[in-house]
Amino acid sequence: MSLPEPEATPFALIEAWRSGNEAAATELVRRHTRALAGFLAAKGAGDDLDDLVQEAFFRAFRRIGSFRGEAGFRAWLLVIGSNALKDLRRRARRRRVLPLEGREQDEAQEHELLERLEEGVKQLPPMQRDVFLLRAQQGLEYEAIAGALETSVGAARVHYHHAVKRLKQILK
């Protein structure tokens, strides 16, 4: 089994994986693990972040045939991760997903503003939160965000604008 080229595109890696090349799948996971984990953490994923990241990748590979590339692989993956987080919360129901007390201690050295921003992001409506994180945290273009979230570019811009406005009010 040949190792994928370092500069191989997501499409090339996906095609290699579908042809049975496990190294291609490994490379895809390596490239996107930290971005996915950061995104899910900012959305409030709890102590099971590792498991959630793995579940998101697993779901992505299982439905890799539906990836068309309009939004880019990372945006597509992040939305799958977001849905996995929703499912986890649904299953957990009343169980608290965020052990805030413990995390506050862990994050004592973090900048105060960053902590407040994290809490602010969690207060945003889901669509505003996703658009804000995909744009501001992940640095994705509005076109990719709109494709991944199945909305229009204009709507994505409006959600971002409202998210920023609301966060500024929370943080002032």
Added chain:
Amino acid sequence: MIEDRDLEGLAPRLGRRRAGEVDPEATATAVVGRLRSERPVVHWWRLPAARRMVAAAVLILAAGLYVARSGPDRPVGQVLVPVPVVLDELAAAELVEIIDSLDVDGPVYELVPASLHDLSERQLERLLENMEG
């Protein structure tokens, strides 16, 4: 009052510390291991490229038959060996069985075109009509 640029400067750091605790190598190992355990065995004839090649071979053979059987001494458009199948849905073994069942003899092989490009527009049209039944 926090400015937009301050907010956008902070945002990339959201979740970074916790993301740093997730090991990409361990994640890759776990994900690929789970995929491997749940992935069905893929036979070579199930691979898209192999299936396309076999399907193309059958199509070209059928085209050759069409050309051979619609010569001056036969009614135009009559295909004696129809290919009433969705090629992409067949396994290689099934395609081989179909090929074996074709009544192919010497003269036909001589007339098999190099590709579908060797067929006239009319011949191609009639071939597709017959294949669609």
